[in-house]
Amino acid sequence: MAVEVRFILFSMKEITQALVAHLRKAGKPLPVGSVRRVSLAAAPTLNVAIDLVPDKEGEAVRMTVKEGELIAMIIAFCIDQHIPLPRDGAKSLRLVENEFYLVVALGASEEHMKIFK
Numbered sequence: 001m002a003v004e005v006r007f008i009l010f011s012m013k014e015i016t017q018a019l020v021a022h023l024r025k026a027g028k029p030l031p032v033g034s035v036r037r038v039s040l041a042a043a044p045t046l047n048v049a050i051d052l053v054p055d056k057e058g059e060a061v062r063m064t065v066k067e068g069e070l071i072a073m074i075i076a077f078c079i080d081q082h083i084p085l086p087r088d089g090a091k092s093l094r095l096v097e098n099e100f101y102l103v104v105a106l107g108a109s110e111e112h113m114k115i116f117k
Contacts, residue, residue, distance in 0.1 A: 001107050002023070002072070002107065003106065003107045003108045004105065004106040004107060005103065005104070005105045005106075006088075006089075006103070006104040006105075006110065007079060007101050007102070007103055008083065008101065008102040008104070009077070009100070009101055009102075010074065010077075010094045010100045011099075012038050012099075014077065015038065015074075016038055016050065017077065017101045018073045018074055018077035019048060019050060019063075019065060019073060021073070021076070021077065021080065022065075022069070022072070022073035022076060022077075024064070024108060025076070029088070029098055030050075030052060030061075031052060031054055031057050031058075031061065032054065032056075032060055032104060033053050033054040033055050034053050035050060035051070035052055035063070036051040036052065036053050036060065037050075037051045038051075039048050039051075040041055040095055040098055040100070041095075042085060042095040045066060045067045046066075046067040046070060046093055046094075046095055046100075047064055047065060047067065047070070048064070048068045048070060049063070049064045049066050050063050050115075051060055053089055054095075057060065058112070067093060070093055070100075071092075071093050071102075074093065074100070075091065075102075078102075079084065086104060086106050087105055088106065089104040089105055089106045090104070090106075090108050091103070091104050
């Protein structure tokens with residue numbers, strides 16, 4: 001059986017938009033302020049940290065989102081942006097040179113998915 005694999009690249013702007021929308025929907029909106037930095041880490045698991053500087057007095061805030069929540073927020077972002085994703089596809093996230101790729105595989109076994117780790 002053929003295996004279909006899709007790679008969807010997300011810019012830092014899109015990751016930030018996905019994070020803000022996800023937190024808002026979860027009832028945890030970010031404080032009003034400016035994004036100072038978005039940083040990515042791949043070890044030991046993928047995560048995104050966003051540093052905010054409040055518009056009013058106060059200390060900078062750091063929000064961190066781990067891999068499972070990242071995948072959920074990126075899937076929600078795809079739905080909101082009308083990016084088609086197969087429901088039955090195995091989904092995983094990869095960080096390559098500071099860019100996130102959502103890997104979606106249809107008909108893939110666990111062995112196939114090891115290639116993309």
